[in-house]
Amino acid sequence: MALFHKVLRGTYILRKCSKPTSALHPLLGIRFADYSSSLQKPVASPGKASSQRKTEGGLQGHHQKEAALDITCPEEKPDVSFDKAIRDEAMDHFRRLKDEIVNHWKGPEGRPLQEALLEQAKVVWQFRGKEDLDKWRVTSDKTIGGRSEVFLKMGKNNQSALLYGTLSSEAPQDGESARSGYCAMISRIPRGAFERKLSYDWSQFNTLYLRVRGDGRPWMVNIKEDTDFLQRTNQMYSYFMFTRGGPYWQEVKIPFSKFFFSNRGRIRDVQHELLLDKISSIGFTLADKVDGPFFLEIDFIGVFTDPAHTEEFAYENSPELNPRLFK
Amino acid sequence: MSWVQATLLARGLCRAWGGICRAALPGTSISQVPRQLPRGLHCSAAPHSSEQSLVSSPPEPRQRPTKALVPYEDLFGQAPSGERDKASFLQAVQKFGEHSVRKRGHIDFIYLALRKMREYGVERDLAVYNQLLDIFPKEVFRPRNVIQRIFVHYPRQQECGIAVLEQMESHGVMPNKETEFLLIQIFGRKSYPMLKLLRLKMWFPRFMNINPFPVPRDLSQDPVELATFGLRHMEPDLSARVTIYQVPLPKDSTGAADPPQPHIVGIQSPDQQAALARHNPARPIFVEGPFSLWLRNKCVYYHILRADLLPPEERVRWGWHHPEGWNLYYPMQLDLEYSRSGWDDYEFDINEVEEGPVFAMCMAGAHDQATLAKWIQGLQETNPTLAQIPVVFRLTRATGELHTSSAGLEEPPPPEDHEEDDSRQRQQQGQS
Numbered sequence: 001m002a003l004f005h006k007v008l009r010g011t012y013i014l015r016k017c018s019k020p021t022s023a024l025h026p027l028l029g030i031r032f033a034d035y036s037s038s039l040q041k042p043v044a045s046p047g048k049a050s051s052q053r054k055t056e057g058g059l060q061g062h063h064q065k066e067a068a069l070d071i072t073c074p075e076e077k078p079d080v081s082f083d084k085a086i087r088d089e090a091m092d093h094f095r096r097l098k099d100e101i102v103n104h105w106k107g108p109e110g111r112p113l114q115e116a117l118l119e120q121a122k123v124v125w126q127f128r129g130k131e132d133l134d135k136w137r138v139t140s141d142k143t144i145g146g147r148s149e150v151f152l153k154m155g156k157n158n159q160s161a162l163l164y165g166t167l168s169s170e171a172p173q174d175g176e177s178a179r180s181g182y183c184a185m186i187s188r189i190p191r192g193a194f195e196r197k198l199s200y201d202w203s204q205f206n207t208l209y210l211r212v213r214g215d216g217r218p219w220m221v222n223i224k225e226d227t228d229f230l231q232r233t234n235q236m237y238s239y240f241m242f243t244r245g246g247p248y249w250q251e252v253k254i255p256f257s258k259f260f261f262s263n264r265g266r267i268r269d270v271q272h273e274l275l276l277d278k279i280s281s282i283g284f285t286l287a288d289k290v291d292g293p294f295f296l297e298i299d300f301i302g303v304f305t306d307p308a309h310t311e312e313f314a315y316e317n318s319p320e321l322n323p324r325l326f327k
Numbered sequence: 328m329s330w331v332q333a334t335l336l337a338r339g340l341c342r343a344w345g346g347i348c349r350a351a352l353p354g355t356s357i358s359q360v361p362r363q364l365p366r367g368l369h370c371s372a373a374p375h376s377s378e379q380s381l382v383s384s385p386p387e388p389r390q391r392p393t394k395a396l397v398p399y400e401d402l403f404g405q406a407p408s409g410e411r412d413k414a415s416f417l418q419a420v421q422k423f424g425e426h427s428v429r430k431r432g433h434i435d436f437i438y439l440a441l442r443k444m445r446e447y448g449v450e451r452d453l454a455v456y457n458q459l460l461d462i463f464p465k466e467v468f469r470p471r472n473v474i475q476r477i478f479v480h481y482p483r484q485q486e487c488g489i490a491v492l493e494q495m496e497s498h499g500v501m502p503n504k505e506t507e508f509l510l511i512q513i514f515g516r517k518s519y520p521m522l523k524l525l526r527l528k529m530w531f532p533r534f535m536n537i538n539p540f541p542v543p544r545d546l547s548q549d550p551v552e553l554a555t556f557g558l559r560h561m562e563p564d565l566s567a568r569v570t571i572y573q574v575p576l577p578k579d580s581t582g583a584a585d586p587p588q589p590h591i592v593g594i595q596s597p598d599q600q601a602a603l604a605r606h607n608p609a610r611p612i613f614v615e616g617p618f619s620l621w622l623r624n625k626c627v628y629y630h631i632l633r634a635d636l637l638p639p640e641e642r643v644r645w646g647w648h649h650p651e652g653w654n655l656y657y658p659m660q661l662d663l664e665y666s667r668s669g670w671d672d673y674e675f676d677i678n679e680v681e682e683g684p685v686f687a688m689c690m691a692g693a694h695d696q697a698t699l700a701k702w703i704q705g706l707q708e709t710n711p712t713l714a715q716i717p718v719v720f721r722l723t724r725a726t727g728e729l730h731t732s733s734a735g736l737e738e739p740p741p742p743e744d745h746e747e748d749d750s751r752q753r754q755q756q757g758q759s
Contacts, residue, residue, distance in 0.1 A: 118670070123677045159680040179497075211679065216560070216621040218538070242538045245620040246561030247631045247685050267530060289497070290624040299680045304673055315533065320525055 097193035108201070117204070121304035124200065125187065125282075127161035130154065140165065140183045145172030150183040155297050160213075164295035167286060181291070186222075186283035199226035199278040202256075207306040210252040211299035214243025219296065220285045223259060226278035234264045237274040241284070249299060257311045269321040273313035399423065399436045403443050413455060416440075416447040420458055433462050434487045441494050450498050451544075453506070459491055460509045469515035476517065488513065488520035492527065501531050542623045550575065554592035554690035557620055557627050561688065567596035572705035575692060589692025591702050600710060603686045606634060608715040612686065614703070615721045617694045629690045630699060630722075632706070636683040686710075696720050 103110030126132060133152060140148040150165035169181030190198040208221070219241040225232055237259035244250050259274045260267060282301070286294055319326040402419045423436050440459055444450040468481040479485060488510065495502060502524055510521050540560060547553060555569050572591040606612065616630030664673075687706055691698045699720060707713045 120671065121673050121675050123675050126677055156680075156682075209675070215619050216540075216542075240534070240537060242540055244540050244561065244563075245557075246629075247618070247633070247688070248561075248563065249680065249682075267526070269526070290621065292621070292626055293619065294621070295619075300675070300677050302675050302677075304675070307667065307671075318525075318529055321522070321529065 093193045093195075100193055119204070121209075121302060122202075122205065123300050123302040126300040127154065127159075127298060129158060133161060135188050136161075136185055137188060138163070138183070138185050141172075141180045144177060144180065145174055146170065146180040146182075148181055148183050150185070152185060160297045160299045162295060162297050163284070164293070166291075166293045167288075168291050169289050170291075179289075181289060182285055182287035183294070184283055184285040187281045189280050197226070197228070197280070199228070199280050202276040202279055202303050205276070205303040205305050206256055206309055207304055208252075208254045208256065209302045209304050210241065210254075211249055211301075212241070212243060212252060213247075213249050213297040213299075214245060215295055216243055216245030217286060217290070217294050217296075218242050218288050220287070221254060221259075222283045222285060223274060223279060224281045224283070225275070226280045228278065235261065236283075237261055243296065253306065255306065255309045255311065257309070258314045260315055269317070270325065271313075271315045271317055398432060399439055402436075403439075411447045413447065413449050413452060416443070416449050416455060417458060420462065424462065430462065430464050433464070434483055437462060437487050437491065441490060444494070450494070451500055453495075453500050453503060456491060456495055456500065456502075457505050457509060460488070460506065460513065463488070463509075463513045465512045468513055468518075470517075479519070485514060485519045488518075489523050492520060492523045496523075496527055499531075501535075502527055544623070546622060546625060550692060551590045551592060553622070553625070553627060554590060557622055557629065557690055558592060558594040558688055560622065561620060561629070562594050562596065564596035564598065567594050567599075569594045570705065570709075572689075572702055589698055591689060591691045591698060591705070593687055593689035593702055593706065595687040595706070595709070599684075599686050602684050603710050604712050606686075606712070606716060608712070608717075610634060610637075611717040611719045613719045613721050614699050616699075617722070627690055628694065629688055630694075630702075631685050632687045632689075632703075632718075633685045634683045636681055694722060696722065 099110075107113040108116045125135065133154060136152060138150045138152045140146070140150040142148065147168035147170050148166060150163065152161060152163050154160075155162040163185050165183055167181055167183055169179070171177050171180045190200070192198045210221075220238050221241050222236045222238045224236045227233065239254050239259045241252050241254065243252075256274050256276060261271050261274075262268060284296065286296075317325050402422050403416075420440065423433075424430070437459055444455070449455040463484065468484050470476040470480040492502070507521075507524060510518070510524055514520050542560070546556065551571060551574060555571075558569055559567075570593050572593060573588055575590045576588050612632060612634045614630055614632055617628035618631070620627050620629055664671075689699070689702045691702065699722075703713065703718055
């Protein structure tokens with residue numbers, strides 16, 4: 001039966017061994033629908049589409065297209081569509097690569113050079129739709145066995161993001177954790193063609209700008225650098241963000257010179273300033289040892305150049321703690 | 328045989344020995360063991376069988392549910408009055424010191440004391456931490472030669488010292504000269520606890536005053552004062568006025584179980600008052616709440632009085648037609664830009680979230696409509712135009728987690744009570 005399909009199409013397609021299950025990427029499912037509808041005209045065996053629908057329970061794209069087809073077919077042809085789906089995705093990546101190369105010719109990220117160089121305020125993350133929420137992920141100490149919960153959803157009128165939940169500093173009974181209780185919202189690393197890791201270049205800005213509305217709790221803002229050459233999973237630069245609470249929106253401006261360096265959650269003795277040319281992700285953490293519900297509403301996150309801020313780095317190294325630096 | 332057994336008992340409270348004694352004395356409570364010791368060798372040892380072995384047998388916790396499984400825990404349970412405060416804590420610490428000159432088991436005792444500090448309420452008391460560090464024997468753990476300096480000398484003790492400092496750090500207690508001197512005496516200058524102290528002394532001053540909205544550590548527990556502080560904390564306008572509309576009745580005056588009057592404290596700034604006076608009576612205003620505000624570790628709830636955003640055609644801009652007029656002599660609204668010249672542009676390329684104006688805020692003891700209606704009535708005294716404006720109460724459960732939302736939600740909010748309070752009704756209430 002599979003050979004019959006191949007003959008029909010006139011192309012040779014590598015047989016994939018695995019049968020698609022409902023765990024497939026939903027994008028593939030939608031492509032299935034397209035492909036099967038195009039196949040119906042020459043083949044006149046439309047039942048495969050409905051059998052596909054039965055195998056991939058829960059994919060929404062099908063129902064409108066295959067509603068009229070009820071004939072069941074014994075053979076599935078997901079292999080064919082699976083290959084097509086792979087090809088489509090590969091084409092998509094190549095297209096993105098081509099865009100990247102062309103944009104690089106035009107200027108950084110496709111914007112003309114004069115616009116990018118003279119820019120003084122840039123919105124990096126905004127929360128105006130569900131797709132903006134997909135750029136973030138939330139974690140809590142449930143991963144180590146704690147009891148805190150955290151959720152992220154769109155706020156009022158789809159104009160802001162609401163991060164809410166409950167913090168519980170009850171330590172997990174696993175014999176090695178003495179303290180617990182944290183919730184975090186971390187941005188996903190920007191991906192380019194072929195899921196390459198990209199990074200942000202904020203070297204012409206010097207202040208982080210956040211428009212938030214909190215409930216009086218102190219948060220911590222963490223910035224992680226790109227892990228292109230060096231493995232830096234546990235290193236990050238942090239600073240505190242104090243929310244006022246209340247119904248008014250609060251503007252928080254944190255200069256990048258205030259961020260201190262920490263590794264594996266501990267401040268290190270050797271401090272150096274945050275280099276802004278390869279920023280990978282930003283995150284907000286709540287771990288203020290107070291149990292109870294919390295919320296944080298974020299309007300947007302941007303970076304800008306504060307001309308009044310001339311400090312390069314806020315912390316100096318001490319010769320008592322680092323004698324080797326001062327030799 | 329008995330005096331040998333007595334000497335064994337008198338040897339000390341090291342855990343293995345404690346295990347043996349406990350295993351060998353079934354049916355006696357654990358508190359008997361230390362009580363025998365101060366009496367010296369002359370006390371008669373409790374009867375135990377002759378086949379007692381000197382090798383420590385594992386203790387059997389299942390048979391003794393009433394006994395403490397942690398050594399020295401009974402020291403903390405012996406307060407005469409039963410109250411847990413600094414004096415009884417220090418008394419327990421002193422009692423440990425009296426047991427033996429060698430201070431056996433001081434590490435276990437210090438770890439236990441660190442855990443018990445929170446119950447006794449002394450976790451932010453520097454003097455108590457210094458007393459705890461005082462338990463360590465001095466000059467014993469200092470390295471004396473190069474080899475001892477290379478290898479971590481007395482690692483368990485250094486870990487214990489670091490644990491004491493770590494608890495100080497987590498509670499925000501700044502160490503002082505006495506702590507430093509104690510650590511030098513106990514561990515020496517190049518030890519890990521001393522290094523941790525140096526780090527505390529370097530980082531604490533850097534982060535002590537970075538909170539732009541500081542909340543004092545000792546907040547008053549009186550609800551009216553707490554509400555006043557909370558409202559002032561939230562309101563950025565310094566000329567706002569806090570009004571106490573209702574004070575809770577003192578509990579001893581009436582025999583009622585709970586005070587019939589919850590406190591109501593409100594805040595309004597002159598700008599908000601003017602905006603409310605200008606508000607169009609055809610549009611309703613909403614009482615929303617309760618929202619949560621955290622002051623250190625205390626959560627209070629507040630309500631706001633706000634109106635919806637005006638549609639763009641109705642928004643009044645400064646100019647000829649503004650009700651406050653246009654002044655020839657000086658500008659009524661200054662729009663100072665933070666730019667050096669024409670090429671500077673510090674505006675973000677996004678439309679900020681715009682929400683309707685907030686006219687007043689309040690904190691009340693109860694979150695029901697009756698209390699808030701009293702607040703509105705109180706507000707009417709300073710804002711007479713409020714009588715003509717319809718007020719809609721949009722109250723949710725006092726979970727304090729989410730902001731209530733106006734129209735345009737995706738998922739159903741927690742149950743809301745919508746009650747239209749017509750202006751005529753309230754006028755009648757006000758008159759009656």
